[in-house]
Amino acid sequence: MNWFTRKRSAESAKERLQLVLVHDRTDLTPGQLEALKDELLKAISRYIDIDPEAVQIGLERDGRSQRLVADIPLRSVSRNRAG
Amino acid sequence: MTAQVITVTSGKGGVGKTTAVANLATALAADGRKVVCIDGDIGLRNLDVVMGLENRIVYDIVDVIEGRCKLKQAMIRDKHYPDMYLIPAAQTRDKNAVSPSDMIRICNDLRPDTDFVIIDSPAGIERGFRNSIAAADRVLVVTNPEVSAVRDADRVVGILEAEEKGNPALILNRLNPVLVRNNDMLSAEDVLDLLGIQLIGIVPEDESVIIGSNRGAPVVTDPKSRAGQAFRNIAKRIQGQNVPFMDLDQQSGLWGAIQKLTGRK
Numbered sequence: 001m002n003w004f005t006r007k008r009s010a011e012s013a014k015e016r017l018q019l020v021l022v023h024d025r026t027d028l029t030p031g032q033l034e035a036l037k038d039e040l041l042k043a044i045s046r047y048i049d050i051d052p053e054a055v056q057i058g059l060e061r062d063g064r065s066q067r068l069v070a071d072i073p074l075r076s077v078s079r080n081r082a083g
Numbered sequence: 084m085t086a087q088v089i090t091v092t093s094g095k096g097g098v099g100k101t102t103a104v105a106n107l108a109t110a111l112a113a114d115g116r117k118v119v120c121i122d123g124d125i126g127l128r129n130l131d132v133v134m135g136l137e138n139r140i141v142y143d144i145v146d147v148i149e150g151r152c153k154l155k156q157a158m159i160r161d162k163h164y165p166d167m168y169l170i171p172a173a174q175t176r177d178k179n180a181v182s183p184s185d186m187i188r189i190c191n192d193l194r195p196d197t198d199f200v201i202i203d204s205p206a207g208i209e210r211g212f213r214n215s216i217a218a219a220d221r222v223l224v225v226t227n228p229e230v231s232a233v234r235d236a237d238r239v240v241g242i243l244e245a246e247e248k249g250n251p252a253l254i255l256n257r258l259n260p261v262l263v264r265n266n267d268m269l270s271a272e273d274v275l276d277l278l279g280i281q282l283i284g285i286v287p288e289d290e291s292v293i294i295g296s297n298r299g300a301p302v303v304t305d306p307k308s309r310a311g312q313a314f315r316n317i318a319k320r321i322q323g324q325n326v327p328f329m330d331l332d333q334q335s336g337l338w339g340a341i342q343k344l345t346g347r348k
Contacts, residue, residue, distance in 0.1 A: 008266035013230050014273050020230075021237050021277060064244070064279035 022059045026066050033059065040070070049075040084117070086197040088190045089321065090219035091254075094235030096206030098227045099256040102292060102301075103314070104203040105133045109301040110318030112164035116198040119158065121189070122172035123215035124205035125181055131171050135162065135299020145173035145180045147189065154192055163304075178210050183217035190218035199321070208242055216243065222251040223283060228258055228269040237278055252283035254317065259288045260331040284317035286310050287331050 023029060028036075037057045044050055056071040091104050108118045121144065122130035131137040142157040147170070154170075161167040170189075173180060186202075193200050204215035216222060222243055226236040236253075243251050255271050262268035269277075271285050289310035295302035302311040303318075312329065319326045 010263070010266045010269050010273065013269050014277065017230055017233055017269075017277050020234055024234065024237060025241060061279075064240070 018061065022061055022066055026059060028059070033057075044072060051075055084194075084196055084198060086119075086190075086194045086200045088194075088200045088202065088218050088220045089223060090123075090202040090204055090215050090221075091223045091225060092204035092212060092215060092239055093206060093225040093232070094208065094237075094239040095226070095232045098225050098232050099254075099286070099292075100206070100225050101129050101133050101203055102296060103223070103225050103254055103256065103286075104130060104201050105296075105301040106303045106311070106314035107318050107321065108134075108167060108199075108201050109161075109164065110303045110315045111199055111201075111321065112161065112167035113303065113315075114318060114322065115166075116322070117166040117196070118164075118199045118201060119168045119170065119193050119197050121170045121186075121200065121202045123181075123186075123202050123211055125172050125178065125211055126174060126176055127205065128172040128174055130203050131159075131169060132299060133296050134169055134301065136169050136171075137299075140171050143171045143173040144189070145175055148181060148185045154189065181211075181214050183214050186214045187218045208238060212239075216246065216248055219248060222248055223254055224251045224278075224280070225254045225256050226274065226278075227256055228263070228271075228274055230269075233269065233274055233277055240278060240280055250281060252281050253278060254283060255285045257288045258285055258331065264332065282328075283320050284313055285328060285331060286313040286317075287329075 040057065041050070041052055041055060050072055054073045058069060060067050060069045091100050091107075093100050104120055108120045111118045120130060120134070122128055125145070128143075131140060136159050139159045142152040144157060146152045147154050147157045157170050158168040159171065161169070190200050202215045202219065205211035224236050224239055226232045240251055253275065255274055258271065259268055263270045271282065275282055287309050289302070289308055291305055291308040292302045292310050295305065302308045303314045305311045309329070316326045316329065
């Protein structure tokens with residue numbers, strides 16, 4: 001690995017810890033989080049039209065508390081009305 | 084007097100809990116405080132050797148609990164500071180020899196004529212850890228700037244939150260300023276951001292810590308040691324004084340001067 005281009009190890013340590021701590025604190029495995037996302041999307045899709053590809057759902061840290069943050073863009077309904 | 088009970092814990096083993104307890108107790112005693120240390124690691128007694136008191140043990144904490152001696156008889160007076168005592172752990176294999184209520188009772192017996200009771204918790208999150216935090220008014224979490232130690236510290240902080248043990252404070256031990264400068268070690272800012280708790284001290288990696296424990300003389304007694312200075316500062320903060328954090332990034336010699344001139348960090 002090139003000395004000048006390699007990512008310094010402190011950065012990897014921090015990034016890896018950020019992920020591990022979120023899952024440790026919530027007691028939620030990455031697999032369970034995926035299952036949660038799928039169910040959430042199914043439930044929302046029953047009411048509104050969404051683009052599953054554009055959806056972003058993840059756990060974020062805020063000090064010592066965690067939050068589940070979801071960004072779910074809605075598909076425009078204007079086209080349907082025009083038709 | 085009514086003592087403040089301080090528990091030093093970490094989750095992961097080998098991060099410097101016992102060293103921290105011996106040094107903070109010695110620094111507090113050097114400031115004229117009356118201090119009693121309790122080794123909470125039943126079966127794996129160690130605080131006695133780090134403090135250089137291993138040859139003076141007659142009774143231990145389990146002897147007190149099981150009524151074989153009075154509390155005073157199990158308190159070993161330090162060689163240099165007459166107001167500092169150690170209550171050693173037992174070397175028994177019976178993990179259930181001590182209960183949380185035993186610890187609370189012993190600490191309450193010590194409170195009236197002591198300034199600080201400092202409990203050295205065992206590693207892990209099991210019985211010995213539960214015993215050690217049972218009587219705590221304040222908890223200090225020791226960690227190193229390494230992924231495994233930080234992860235375990237976070238587990239412990241989570242348990243302390245759940246147990247409503249107040250806000251723990253962090254001792255970041257064995258920080259290597261050169262590695263941090265080269266971005267090859269988590270910085271104090273990184274660790275604080277990850278753990279989300281308050282900082283009470285950063286202790287730089289220092290060979291004199293090992294030399295001190297070899298001799299059974301905590302490094303705070305060495306006026307030239309940087310780690311000793313860091314522990315003395317933490318002891319002042321425990322006593323409520325506002326001591327600025329040490330500048331660990333200072334470099335000496337020609338290389339330091341060159342780096343300063345060229346602005347390289």
